[in-house]
Amino acid sequence: MENIAIIGAGMTGLSLAYNLQNKKITIFDKSWRAGGRVSTRKHNDLIFDHGAHYLSQKNNAKQLTELLINLNLIKEKEILFCTNFKNNEIIKKKIYVGNNGMNSIPRNIFESMKINSHFNSKIIKIAINKNNNYDLYTDDNEFKNFDLVLLCIPYLQAKELTKDYVNFSEDYIPDYDPIYTLMLSFREKTHLKIDAGLNLHDDISFFMRQNFKFPELKSESWVLNMSSEYTEKNLDISNIELEKYALPIFKKILKINNKPFFIKTHRWLYAQTKTTYNSLSKKNWINSKDNKIFLTGDWILGKSLGDAWNAGLKLSHYLNILDI
Ligand SMILES: Cc1cc2nc3c(=O)[nH]c(=O)nc-3n(C[C@H](O)[C@H](O)[C@H](O)COP(=O)(O)OP(=O)(O)OC[C@H]3O[C@@H](n4cnc5c(N)ncnc54)[C@H](O)[C@@H]3O)c2cc1C
Numbered sequence: 001m002e003n004i005a006i007i008g009a010g011m012t013g014l015s016l017a018y019n020l021q022n023k024k025i026t027i028f029d030k031s032w033r034a035g036g037r038v039s040t041r042k043h044n045d046l047i048f049d050h051g052a053h054y055l056s057q058k059n060n061a062k063q064l065t066e067l068l069i070n071l072n073l074i075k076e077k078e079i080l081f082c083t084n085f086k087n088n089e090i091i092k093k094k095i096y097v098g099n100n101g102m103n104s105i106p107r108n109i110f111e112s113m114k115i116n117s118h119f120n121s122k123i124i125k126i127a128i129n130k131n132n133n134y135d136l137y138t139d140d141n142e143f144k145n146f147d148l149v150l151l152c153i154p155y156l157q158a159k160e161l162t163k164d165y166v167n168f169s170e171d172y173i174p175d176y177d178p179i180y181t182l183m184l185s186f187r188e189k190t191h192l193k194i195d196a197g198l199n200l201h202d203d204i205s206f207f208m209r210q211n212f213k214f215p216e217l218k219s220e221s222w223v224l225n226m227s228s229e230y231t232e233k234n235l236d237i238s239n240i241e242l243e244k245y246a247l248p249i250f251k252k253i254l255k256i257n258n259k260p261f262f263i264k265t266h267r268w269l270y271a272q273t274k275t276t277y278n279s280l281s282k283k284n285w286i287n288s289k290d291n292k293i294f295l296t297g298d299w300i301l302g303k304s305l306g307d308a309w310n311a312g313l314k315l316s317h318y319l320n321i322l323d324i
Pocket of ligand 1: 013028030050051152157179268270297303
């Protein structure tokens with residue numbers, strides 16, 4: 001394989017790039033930066049991890065954890081975690097977070113590799129050429145003659161781009177949960193001793209204080225995940241309606257009287273894998289008949305950034321063997 005395109009610079013695409021490093025790779029992403037759903041939002045001196053919140057210490061991504069420790073990209077935090085807010089079950093939990101926000105993890109992995117990249121480049125078409133290689137198209141550009149194209153984007157988008165070259169089985173359709181997140185900052189401190197937890201309310205499945213990650217924050221900042229059931233039922237809700245609904249619930253439970261001085265919503269339509277491709281098919285990737293197009297992503301193995309990394313790692317092992 002001489003000329004490899006990786007579409008998607010999330011954790012799966014970065015894992016492939018890392019594990020195929022001696023090859024000629026070009027990575028494309030529609031966003032302006034690497035990381036995909038590992039996302040950190042900054043606003044003046046506020047900062048929120050509003051995609052992936054943390055890397056679990058019980059993740060099974062040994063290579064990723066070792067790499068992050070070697071590159072000095074993560075710190076360990078012990079937090080008070082409420083396993084079920086309704087029953088007030090609180091445990092001490094050790095987790096890893098990014099040294100400078102979760103997105104600093106993929107951003108620094110990407111920068112450590114020095115690979116050819118095109119950001120702000122959404123691939124809208126893949127076409128075979130006369131050499132039986134593949135050309136990629138964005139709205140205003142074309143990139144020619146890749147003999148290997150690795151798609152590391154959500155399943156449905158990958159399927160749409162490759163349906164002329166890949167046979168998809170109707171039996172194996174992975175599934176995602178959508179999640180809306182809310183970012184909130186209050187001048188008033190709450191007296192709640194919990195840093196994060198589950199089931200704050202039927203419609204709020206997860207919440208995490210940002211201050212333990214970012215001690216420089218002067219205000220108290222939170223990220224809430226609306227439950228996927230709520231999000232699914234309310235896909236058409238406006239941001240204002242969502243904020244009007246969720247904010248009073250949160251304030252009441254945490255006994256906060258003041259208004260937040262910052263509130264922002266983010267809509268993740270493909271947030272977390274619900275049913276993995278591997279659990280349905282026992283396969284670790286999808287490929288074209290000519291073995292020049294491969295589809296992967298967290299949707300192959302699970303719903304965490306460790307699963308995304310491992311999906312890229314598994315495919316890289318196979319591709320490295322093919323090359324021998
Ligand atoms: C709200 C939320 C909370 C989460 N919490 C956690 C957590 O606490 N811990 C944890 O381990 N995991 C968590 N996750 C899951 C974790 O973020 C994902 O499993 C992981 O980041 C997925 O990586 P990926 O590379 O497979 O996909 P993505 O991160 O989605 O990367 C795909 C990339 O492809 C790009 N792309 C898409 N289409 C195109 C195209 N046509 N052309 C070019 N580029 C394209 C996108 O811009 C994106 O950068 C959470 C996810 C969400 C949304």
